[in-house]
Amino acid sequence: xxxxxxxxxxxxxxxxxxxxxxxxxxxxxxxxxxxxxxxxxxxxxxxxxxxxxxxxxxxxxxxxxxxxxxxxxxxxxxxxxxxxxxxxxxxxxxxxxxxxxxxxxxxxxxxxxxxxxxxxxxxxxxxxxxxxxxxxxxxxxxxxxxxxxxxxxxxxxxxxxxxxxxxxxxxxxxxxxxxxxxxxxxxxxxxxx
Numbered sequence: 001x002x003x004x005x006x007x008x009x010x011x012x013x014x015x016x017x018x019x020x021x022x023x024x025x026x027x028x029x030x031x032x033x034x035x036x037x038x039x040x041x042x043x044x045x046x047x048x049x050x051x052x053x054x055x056x057x058x059x060x061x062x063x064x065x066x067x068x069x070x071x072x073x074x075x076x077x078x079x080x081x082x083x084x085x086x087x088x089x090x091x092x093x094x095x096x097x098x099x100x101x102x103x104x105x106x107x108x109x110x111x112x113x114x115x116x117x118x119x120x121x122x123x124x125x126x127x128x129x130x131x132x133x134x135x136x137x138x139x140x141x142x143x144x145x146x147x148x149x150x151x152x153x154x155x156x157x158x159x160x161x162x163x164x165x166x167x168x169x170x171x172x173x174x175x176x177x178x179x180x181x182x183x184x185x186x187x188x189x190x191x192x193x
Contacts, residue, residue, distance in 0.1 A: 005177055005178060007046070007047055007048075008047065008049075008117075008121070008181070009121075009177055010046070011043055011044065011047050012119070012177070014043045015043050015119045018039050018043065019036070019040060019043070019119065024036065024079070024080070027072075028072060028073065033071070034062075036072035036075070037071050037072055040071075040075065040115055041055075041058060043118060044115065049110065049114050049117075049128075050110050050114055051110070053104050054104075054111050056104070057102070057106045057111070058106060060102040060103070061100050061102075062099070064100055066100070070095050070098060070099060071095070071099060073095075074091065074095030074096070075092070075115055078091070078092040086151045089151050089154055090150075090151045092112060092116075093107070093112055093150065093151070096112050096149075107148070107149060108147075108149070109128070109147075109149050110126070110127065110128055112149045113125065113127045113154075114126055117180070121175040121177045122175050122176065124176060125157060125158060125161050125176045125179065126180050128184070130187075131183070131184055131187040131188045132157070132184075133145055133187070134187035134188075135184070135187030136160060136187075137187075139167075139186070141160055141163070143156065143157065143160055144156050164179055164183065165179055168182060
């Protein structure tokens with residue numbers, strides 16, 4: 001599992017270095033939305049979390065001034081806003097859904113969960129539906145699913161992850177990176193039984 005953790009933790013450390021809350025707030029105050037998006041995309045691009053079509057869709061979505069501004073401000077609100085998590089996550093989904101679209105959709109579970117996961121791995125879980133649902137099935141949990149992201153399904157996902165944390169407490173999971181890595185190993189064909 002350490003192989004799964006290392007690159008995700010490295011991405012988190014890069015985020016903390018370049019887009020911690022004060023730095024992020026300063027960039028927004030200066031209207032440097034393009035820099036925020038470029039940093040977020042660069043940090044994520046060093047991982048294998050998103051599929052190439054999701055990476056391309058995001059890059060296309062933040063090419064316009066309106067798209068890059070919407071992305072940067074909504075991401076800050078998700079991570080550092082004052083509203084409860086349900087409202088922040090719902091607003092983030094709505095903002096991603098409104099981003100300009102070229103060839104493929106931007107609104108996917110991996111895309112709406114990856115930046116929260118990298119930035120705040122104590123709070124946010126990265127959801128790759130196929131593998132996570134297979135891991136849930138293997139432990140006898142029926143994880144509700146719809147391809148369109150929503151707070152209600154994310155809330156259910158977080159509830160499932162809390163159950164997993166309790167059941168593997170002896171492994172001492174530190175954060176959502178450990179939990180996501182554990183579930184990835186359980187549900188992925190990359191790691192045979």
